[in-house]
Amino acid sequence: MMLHGKHKLPITILICNNSEDERLVTRQTFEDSRIANELRFVDDGKQLLDYLYQRGVFAGETGAAPRPGLILIDLDTSMDGSPQALRQLGHGSTLFDIPVVGLTASALGEGLARRPWLGVSSFITKPVTFPRLIEAINTLDRYWLQIVERPPIPA
Numbered sequence: 001m002m003l004h005g006k007h008k009l010p011i012t013i014l015i016c017n018n019s020e021d022e023r024l025v026t027r028q029t030f031e032d033s034r035i036a037n038e039l040r041f042v043d044d045g046k047q048l049l050d051y052l053y054q055r056g057v058f059a060g061e062t063g064a065a066p067r068p069g070l071i072l073i074d075l076d077t078s079m080d081g082s083p084q085a086l087r088q089l090g091h092g093s094t095l096f097d098i099p100v101v102g103l104t105a106s107a108l109g110e111g112l113a114r115r116p117w118l119g120v121s122s123f124i125t126k127p128v129t130f131p132r133l134i135e136a137i138n139t140l141d142r143y144w145l146q147i148v149e150r151p152p153i154p155a
Contacts, residue, residue: 010037011069014051017103018043022074025133033137040068045085048073052095068098070144075104075123086120099144 013030017023023041030039042048050056051065058065073086089095102123124140127133 012038012040012066013070013072014040014042014048014068015072015074016042016044016048017072017074019074025130026072029130029133029137033134033141035137035141038066040065048085049088052089071098071100073100073102073120075102075120076126099148101140101144 015023015026017026027039030037040051042051047056048071051058052068054060054065071089086100089098089100099121102120103126104123105126105128124136127136
């Protein structure tokens with residue numbers, strides 16, 4: 001289970017990907033990796049911001065949009081509004097402390113992920129085989145949520 005914070009509490013992982021097939025593969029990969037964190041999915045940048053700011057379909061209902069400890073965004077299939085959403089997250093936002101990892105299988109997605117103004121903390125090139133995808137998710141777990149110590153959020 002991916003944990004975060006001083007007391008190592010389980011985190012919610014928010015995944016921005018509009019492909020139902022890839023969502024199923026992602027969910028299966030986390031299960032096979034024995035990472036039991038709650039996964040939440042949104043389709044695109046607009047839904048990403050609605051989720052994070054608890055508006056639209058995510059407004060009102062308690063627990064409808066728990067604050068994520070990590071955002072994974074598929075740069076190949078979720079680009080509708082995603083660059084604008086990512087820029088908003090990194091520029092004076094109250095959400096700047098959430099790591100954002102871009103996933104891509106294309107040179108276009110990799111090029112986007114390398115632009116510092118986009119607000120992506122890092123990116124992963126999607127492996128083509130399921131065992132390699134499991135390995136990548138396990139590495140993501142170890143690095144972002146077990147090894148990295150993030151500075152405290154200023155009050």
